[in-house]
Amino acid sequence: MNHYKVIEKYSFGMGDRFAHQAKAQLQACQLIARDGIDVVPVWNKSQREHSFVGSEPSSVLEAARNAVQALHWTGGWHVDADHIRLETVDRFIPHSDFFTLDVADSIGQAAPPEIVAEFVDRHPELMGAITIPGIGTPFQIERADVGRMARKFLLAAQDAGKIYRHIESQKGAANFIAEVSMDETDRPQTPPELLVILAAMADERIPAQTIAPKFTGRFNKGVDYVGDLAQFEREFHDDLAVIAFAIERYGLPQTLKLSVHSGSDKFSLYPIIRRVLPKFDAGLHIKTAGTTWLEELIGLAEAGGDGLALAKEIYAYAFEHIDDLAGPYATVIDIQRTKLPSSSEVANWSSEQFASALRHDPNHPLFNSSLRQLLHVSFKVAARKGEHYLDLLKANEEIVARNVTTNLYQRHLRPLFVGGE
């Protein structure tokens, strides 16, 4: 496994749904660099987001390149074809150097018995008491457990191999970073499962740079983590230990690291992540997207006038069409309908009221997490406004950009990498 493109230690995924905030986002990376921490920007956009907004993958590269040039950014930067599959990857290939291979659909499908048997025979080292540096109690894995895990994950690993080799044949291995994502599944993967998955990925000769498991707990869109923090810390810690172990054992890339999807706004996890990473000298990729679109809306609301009027209009539409908008996201949002203000109430709000209800400051008395989640999934409504929305973004560029940068820098990058909040 050589000649692959290597990812930097810390990388931060940013979605820019309407392709107007790349500069403001990059500014957050410049600010954290001034704090002495190099965090590489990765602009990510999935097929799903492109189809909702009606954009092309080339637009992400163009916006990123313009921002890099305008701000004279000399560090690394990447463009992530997020959550692609064999059927969807082709249109991204010329415009991305980072590919998130989504194998979640294959996880539910059982691998054929002969393939499972082959894997189990090939991997006697996965059985018995497995001592992993950093984990106190050795994993106890029986032969039957390996078989069960192989049945569950082998097709996913093969699937990732197929997508990887397809991209490799078009681009060359040296020109792209591969991430394997399993986050959009029903059940979290345990650290022993991660070990089996990494062994299977090594068998497939996928030089993955990042892996995105599904973690325990709820990663709701645009709001804080909901779950057992102590359990998350144990799992995150053990995942890091497993990755460090698997890199040596299976010859995976030294740069392989965890990727945290739906990573925006998980304020209670950032101190944990910051505390645990140094124990393994581990890198991190964290993916955010919709949090930036919400800052656009906050900026427009703060601007008042037509900006505030449009923000209220979008809310009114979202409130009326909550079932359509929230339905597809049922597993990643928790909206309490009784907590949502009526459209007529919101119509009377000031800039300050609207911005404070939406901005993710959990201690602010006006903050409303249900309203925030509803607006998070309502970017399609803004997309339908077309030029009117984009014109307002341009007219209010400064106030919007300030919100975008402050959100990523103060509420995300600093707590993750610097601390002392």
Ligand SMILES: [Zn+2]
């Ligand atoms: Zn994901």
